[in-house]
Amino acid sequence: MAGQTETFTTGGGRAADLTAENYRFLQEHLYKASGIILEPDRNHLLEVRLLPLLREQKLVSLNDLCALLRATRDPVVSRHVVEAMTTNETLFFRDAHPFQALKNELLPALVELHKDTRKLSFWSAACATGQEAYSLSILLLEMGLADWNVQILGTDLNQQVVEKARAARYSQLEVNRGLPAQYLVKYFTRQGQDWELKPEVKRFTRFETFDLRSSMAHLGPFDFVFCRNVLIYFDVPTKRQILEGIRGTLFRGGHLLLGSAETTIHLDNQFRPRSIGSSVFYQAP
Amino acid sequence: MAKALVVDDSKTIRNVLERTLREMGYEVRQAEDGRRALEVLESEAGEFTLALVDWNMPVMNGLEFIQAVRSDRRWAGLPLMMVTTETQIEQMRTALEAGANDYVMKPFTDDIIRDKLKLLEIWR
């Protein structure tokens, strides 16, 4: 979840106990189920992330967890291991610059392009808890598009974050991050200690679980796809496959936005990088 | 160089904010209430590029400070960000209508301040 810390320690013991064989077993499990590469020697990360699951399952060590997975192949425990190992950090209007470019250039161009059908479709791939999709929804409302047929699909491998995205309910800490207060007062209502998005913002969005490594044939076509801060976890063949898949979901000339540390260069030479403001977008042929 | 004014009656909060702002490359001045803050603005007129302002302070509170700043042509364009324990929507709306550009609820983290300021710089 956003804001989680990984500075927790248990005073040694458990991580050190994990056998090399079980470390490899967990690496493989994670890779098979998500494509995420777990580097060697990340015992501490495994420990911190999986400790709540150990407690919940009344297990003493990560070795016990491996034994359980091997013996039962329990799909729920399996899934929870993978979900615990995903990094779901996100925030409203993350990196600011791309949203500025969307607001000033890309969205006005799309509005012009679709002024007859008044239909726009977007995909927030690896949406985590939904802040990216809702930031876009707010931008579109600010542009006066409330009566357009707008569809923003948010997907993530992690079922728990997808449920949270659907709930559209955020803590004070989460709305404090990146969200201008003018939008907070305009588009949220207070629910106890939390803040919930108004129906008008939710109306454009839909959230589903989806593994980016599976077929995208049934998705799209989209005008614009966000796929930020997830390719970094994958190996080169997986990155290539996902970029090619996304290319197939875009309208001709549609744009892809990656995370600030990610690129299509040397991975997919059909996307054309375009600098707009201080951000780079990748345009499909 | 960008120069920021931090207005809060708690020295601890002022120092925390000052450290974050310095890391971002700001030169920082501090004031412990709205009246003092106006004096600092007066004495270094036109030079500030940002003010972070608490709400509840003795002598002159943050809302009164913002109203005073916004009614003075010299500081009409000064970006103001409220940093406060007040978390009701109505209070937030009041501060924004008085002329605050953004609003951070306490407790905050360095990241929150950094992300908000980045947005404020870009979107203004």
Ligand SMILES: C[S@@+](CC[C@H](N)C(=O)[O-])C[C@H]1O[C@@H](n2cnc3c(N)ncnc32)[C@H](O)[C@@H]1O
């Ligand atoms: C760091 S978050 C990025 C959130 C958002 N896109 C952003 O940039 O703020 C990465 C997300 O990728 C998801 N993820 C990891 N592997 C995935 C896969 N194979 N398919 C779909 N989503 C995946 C994780 O569950 C996590 O929520």
